[in-house]
Amino acid sequence: xxVSKAPKSVPHKDHYARISYLFQASSHLALNPxxxxxxxxxxxxxxxxxxxxVLKLTPALKRQLCKKCNTFLIPGLTVKIHIExxxxxxxxRNDVLVNECLECGEKKRFPVGQQRDYVLFSEKEDVKIPAL
Amino acid sequence: MSGxxxxxxxxxxxxxxxxxxxxxxxxxxxxxDMERKRRQVFKPVLDNPFTQSSLWPFVExxxxxxxxxxxxxxxxxxxxxNRTVQEAARLDKGSKQTPPxxxxxxxxxxxxxxxxxxxxxxxxxxxHRLTTKKHKPGKQGRYLKYVFVTKYDITPxxxxxxxxxxxxxxxxxxxxxxxxxQLPRGSMAKLSEVLHMENTGILxxxxxxxxxxxxxxxxxxxxxxxEVPWLDGLFDPDNGDFFSKPALSFLSTSAPILPKKNDQKAxxxxxxxxxxxxxxxxxxxxxxxx
Numbered sequence: 001x002x003v004s005k006a007p008k009s010v011p012h013k014d015h016y017a018r019i020s021y022l023f024q025a026s027s028h029l030a031l032n033p034x035x036x037x038x039x040x041x042x043x044x045x046x047x048x049x050x051x052x053x054v055l056k057l058t059p060a061l062k063r064q065l066c067k068k069c070n071t072f073l074i075p076g077l078t079v080k081i082h083i084e085x086x087x088x089x090x091x092x093r094n095d096v097l098v099n100e101c102l103e104c105g106e107k108k109r110f111p112v113g114q115q116r117d118y119v120l121f122s123e124k125e126d127v128k129i130p131a132l
Numbered sequence: 133m134s135g136x137x138x139x140x141x142x143x144x145x146x147x148x149x150x151x152x153x154x155x156x157x158x159x160x161x162x163x164x165d166m167e168r169k170r171r172q173v174f175k176p177v178l179d180n181p182f183t184q185s186s187l188w189p190f191v192e193x194x195x196x197x198x199x200x201x202x203x204x205x206x207x208x209x210x211x212x213x214n215r216t217v218q219e220a221a222r223l224d225k226g227s228k229q230t231p232p233x234x235x236x237x238x239x240x241x242x243x244x245x246x247x248x249x250x251x252x253x254x255x256x257x258x259x260h261r262l263t264t265k266k267h268k269p270g271k272q273g274r275y276l277k278y279v280f281v282t283k284y285d286i287t288p289x290x291x292x293x294x295x296x297x298x299x300x301x302x303x304x305x306x307x308x309x310x311x312x313x314q315l316p317r318g319s320m321a322k323l324s325e326v327l328h329m330e331n332t333g334i335l336x337x338x339x340x341x342x343x344x345x346x347x348x349x350x351x352x353x354x355x356x357x358x359e360v361p362w363l364d365g366l367f368d369p370d371n372g373d374f375f376s377k378p379a380l381s382f383l384s385t386s387a388p389i390l391p392k393k394n395d396q397k398a399x400x401x402x403x404x405x406x407x408x409x410x411x412x413x414x415x416x417x418x419x420x421x422x
Binding site for chain 2: 006007010011013016017019020021023024027028030031032033036055056057058060061064074075076077078080081082083092097102110112115116117118119120121122123126127128129130131
């Protein structure tokens, strides 16, 4: 069977590098109360660059930033996590994972009970090939 | 909308690399869609630089087995208490003759919400330090030192992904870190049976429980602390210079083969090949009409 190979180089690698840098800078500054605004600013720049240049980022990266206020979300420090079940029968199907940003109160909800075997597209087997 | 079926076709698509017509991934049902050819493409995707290596401390299978066994031994007392309470509640609601509550119940947390809440409360010391806003640190009532998670029995993975970082931030100092222990597949069923509670997959223990001292010693000896390199600055402000390369990779997916829009070359070709006969046909057609 023919196996086609992944391309050798990534187009516009500098954009990806910039985003990765901004992400880490944002996380670094998130640990310093003096620079929390700067941390959010970097995260916002990251988001804008990714949109403008149409890059694909994995959910693992995007979910670490608040959609509303761009806070860097660290469990225990800037985000509150709990499971909510609003159904009367408390059936497992209606479990919802809620991530609440402690900075602005934005809630991100994951209806985990609806499809227990759900796997993210980026975490499926044999899908990802590391770029050189 | 069957998940398993979807996965199956995807796998096939991955295997038949190079063939020009991998099976359609998400069939909408229409024949036109089924006919449309797809080709394999590689899309670059940027991953989170922090989640590249697994943050969960490694547990050897044999060690995990003994941990599960001793956990069920420790919790058996609480389990029998739970059973008698449940039976009493089911048989008749009037009598409130329940056995005395085991002491251990006060010092452990069972389940996702109570464990995560306790850990977040522990982490609030750091949160207090990190925010400029006025924020009251939670009362330090309890300190969960050992957290057991049946990682492989809990799906989807979003439910357990945050535990390493949460255990790290909930630690009071580098010496007194919260121990996070992942338990092997099938241990959720065992724990649920022992405790007489459905779907028990997450347990938190305080450090001073007498019955569990041997287990804690065993865990301390055999399982490493949680390491989160990018959060090291939390305990030691000078030690916060973690940097990793952009985590780039390719996703192998498929894209439909569509005719190009606004393809000037193709249009010109068509025009040159089709133009000569066209007028004659038109003329022929027009003649009988007129």
